Amino acid sequence: MLCNCGSPNKYKKLDLKLEKKMIEMKRSSSGQSNFKSIDSIILRFPQFRDGFRNLRGVFEQYDEDSNGTIDRKELNKCLEELQVGMTKEEVEDLFRSCDIDGSEGIQFKEFIALLCLIYLLMKPSSSPDNTLKMDSQQLEATFDTIVELFLFLDKNGDGKLNKKDMMKALNETSPWERSPARVTRTRFKEMDWDKNGKVSFREFLFAFINWVGIETDDDEEEIPDSGK
Numbered sequence: 001m002l003c004n005c006g007s008p009n010k011y012k013k014l015d016l017k018l019e020k021k022m023i024e025m026k027r028s029s030s031g032q033s034n035f036k037s038i039d040s041i042i043l044r045f046p047q048f049r050d051g052f053r054n055l056r057g058v059f060e061q062y063d064e065d066s067n068g069t070i071d072r073k074e075l076n077k078c079l080e081e082l083q084v085g086m087t088k089e090e091v092e093d094l095f096r097s098c099d100i101d102g103s104e105g106i107q108f109k110e111f112i113a114l115l116c117l118i119y120l121l122m123k124p125s126s127s128p129d130n131t132l133k134m135d136s137q138q139l140e141a142t143f144d145t146i147v148e149l150f151l152f153l154d155k156n157g158d159g160k161l162n163k164k165d166m167m168k169a170l171n172e173t174s175p176w177e178r179s180p181a182r183v184t185r186t187r188f189k190e191m192d193w194d195k196n197g198k199v200s201f202r203e204f205l206f207a208f209i210n211w212v213g214i215e216t217d218d219d220e221e222e223i224p225d226s227g228k
């Protein structure tokens, strides 16, 4: 999934939009956060997993030919039904920026990220009706929490995570307390695909989905660890 390693950021526009959004949200959050530490986040992983699992049905609904991939045609239909008012260009941008394995299609994991980005880009909107028509409060809560977590980690509120903040956050909590700094450095490198020294929201989102681990559906007991 890290095939974008080293390639220049082709989706600057989308990432800039997200960055702005994050800065905005950080400002309006007035520094309040429900998170005290990474520990409190890990405690909520089962909730995240439930939220992601519920999305499986949505994914299958839009994957009309059931090939495990949502192609452009299927995505267009999906966005139409969700009443996402995006231009063709925006949709293409979104499609490519979420198709991170370059498979020319959106797999389940990429779909979660895609919905999260749409949700964010549409919020808050001028018209109250113009929100993602997912009819899922749980899903919105999941996405809101991911954003909250990002804002929690973004100490200086510039809309991206820098190495220092990440290392500090990861080191100051018990699961990583005894782990050498090397582990957190590796984790940071994993997140920062385009190697610009910062973790953007999009990079963070994919890392987070992996971190929560949607592929461990059958294995409830698995404890997320810092390895990998």
Ligand SMILES: [Ca+2]
Pocket: 063, 064, 065, 066, 067, 068, 069, 070, 071, 074
């Ligand atoms: Ca399909």
Ligand SMILES: [Ca+2]
Pocket: 098, 099, 100, 101, 102, 103, 104, 105, 106, 107, 110
């Ligand atoms: Ca893909």
Ligand SMILES: [Ca+2]
Pocket: 191, 192, 193, 194, 195, 196, 197, 198, 199, 200, 203
């Ligand atoms: Ca980066």
